[in-house]
Amino acid sequence: MTRTQKHSLRARIAVAASAAAVAATVWGVTTLVPAGEDHPLPSHGNASGSSAAPGDGKRGGGASATPSASSVPDSIAHASEAGGNAVDITIDDGPDPRWTPQVLDVLAKYDVKAVFCMIGPQAKAHPDLVKQVVAAGHRLCDHTMDHDTAMDKKPVAYQEAQILDAKKLIEEAAGGGARVEYYRAPGGAFTPDSRRIAAAAGMRPLGWNVDTKDFGRPGTAAIVANVKREIGNGPTVLFHDGGGDRRQTVAALGQVLGWLKDEGRPTGFPVRTAP
Helix, strand or coil: CHHHHHHHHHHHHHHHHHHHHHHHHHHHHHHHHCCCCCCCCCCCEEECCCCCCCCCCCCCCCCCCCCCCCCCCCCCCCEEECCCCCEEEEEECCCCCCCCHHHHHHHHHHCCCCCEEECCHHHCCCCCHHHHHHHCCCEEEECCCCCCCHHHHHHHHHHHHHHHHHHHHHHHHHCCCCEEEEECCHHHCCCHHHHHHHHHHCCCCEEECEEEHHHCCCCHHHHHHHHHHHHHCCCCEEEECCCCCCCHHHHHHHHHHHHHHHHHCCCCEEECCCC
């Protein structure tokens, strides 16, 4: 074989090897990252568990939402990060300049952390209180812009604006990169659409299991009795720091936390991710 023939043969071998390497690389990429599997869409079904409140996701259809990187489930949380015997304290409808500081004082006295479900415009009006909540180690929850308990009967675009606009206002008020980690529908008016919207924005839908009925101001003793009677329903307890005179709530919260301590019941936060 002449020198020229040998050179030509080596060149053809090199080209063939290069082509094989490129093909293997392309095959490897398409095998590792198949189309449609790197960002799976959330399910469109109803939540596996239902809130103790009415209206737990009876609508269907609506626009799909892109899930967040954290893949927060769109089912309603009904468990505590602290385990099966733990109780989750949640505080709704604030922040309120008169009552939120008093609620914070009671929680600090018993060294209990809670979830504060805030109304967007209230958070914007009282950013100092939102920052106090975060600084004390509590978590934030989106409770919409207008606390519309008929949200489940409104268009998807309306639900989306109510949820995402409130999240933005709460996080802006909190500052420092604080995140809103939960979404609670007003009056429990969840829909499959609202749950998907919240989960796609990184917020776990959050119901409640124990309705203290403190919003109606039935008396401190009645509020405490409601907790003791319903605590077997599940871990998440609903109180309010907004929406009116909350002095009964403040007094009852202290008594409930004292009772939980005597009972040896720990407190924690609601779960955010799947088991």
